[in-house]
Amino acid sequence: MKEVILALVTGFIVGVLFAAFKLPIPAPPAFAGVAGIVGIYLGFKFLAWVGPMISTVFK
Known part of the structure; x- marks a missing residue:
């Protein structure tokens, strides 16, 4: 659980930094992209x- 929380906090901080510097988001911008990543993992x-x-x- 600790890894999940750390990953979420790190992702949040990176998202804030990218938004602050007006850079494109480093992740799929749509829910379908996120669902695809979850599908690959599953x-x-x-x-x-x-x-x-x-x-x-x-055998």
């Missing part, structure tokens, strides 16, 4: 979870 975690089960079936 797909990675899914394969890490299912991968060992699949590899034992195909």
Whole structure:
């Protein structure tokens, strides 16, 4: 949980700095972009979870 809070605080500070210097946001500007990033993470975690089960079936 500590990592999540630190990541959120760091992201917030970076967002404030980018806005202060009138730079484009360093992240997807739309919810669809954020959903895509979450999907990539979930797909990675899914394969890490299912991968060992699949590899034992195909041995």
